[in-house]
Amino acid sequence: MTEPPKPPEAGDRLVAAANRPSPPERPVSLTQPRPHRPALPRQVTGPVRVWRGVVAFLASAVRLASRLAALILALYAIFTVFKANPANIWYQFVASLASSLSVGLANLFQLADIRWTTLVNYGLAALVWLIVGSVVAGLIRRAAP
Template sequence: MADTPKPPQTGDRLVASSAPARPHRPARHLGSPVTTWQRVVSSVASLVRLASRLAALSLVLYALFTVFEANRANVWYQFVESLAASLSLGLANLFQLAEPRWTTLVNYGLAAIVWLIIGSALASLIRRAAP
């Protein structure tokens, strides 16, 4: 009666396999636990990055609204236009092209890129502040 299966025992594998059983490995600790200060610094850096991305998004939206000639009487257009005017970093009149729509796209697109660069650099500096 050697072919009769035995009832499961503690430590038995649940899936039949021809591979030998591997010993259990305890979980690895990847360094010291995260401190409260590190969490705060990480959260502040994330907020800075989020704010810079939202600023860049509003600038790109305004540029796209202008290029595709959105309705200037629309509330959303006016809201995005007011945000973009305050977030343009003085770059709204940097270049003067023959077509005003493309001038807006280039100038506000450049301002959006500057916001992304500043936000990423500032977030990196903030993250380095955590010991």
């Protein structure tokens, strides 16, 4: 008859570790150089620092502008889906901006319901703005040294 397994105690090794041979210990040698460690990043000063700041600002501005365009397109789609009042000044403002930001996708699909048509077309235009804005911002960031 076999004994039940004992619960682990402090200092016990794992079973998998017990079956594996331990790596041989390396003797410490004062004559051999240490293994290569990556150098700490240097403090950037002067024109390179200014250029990095300009590039970061431009990338952030592109990303912000593309997100703002996508937000306007999404707002117009939401206004249309929920049948907002077309005489409202906010609706008119968002509609005028959305028509110029739709990048030619306003009439891409013609569905039976005008609300679905607006949602699909302007939603697709919003996605295009988000994707293109992210790609352009990434390319701008790569310009930094």
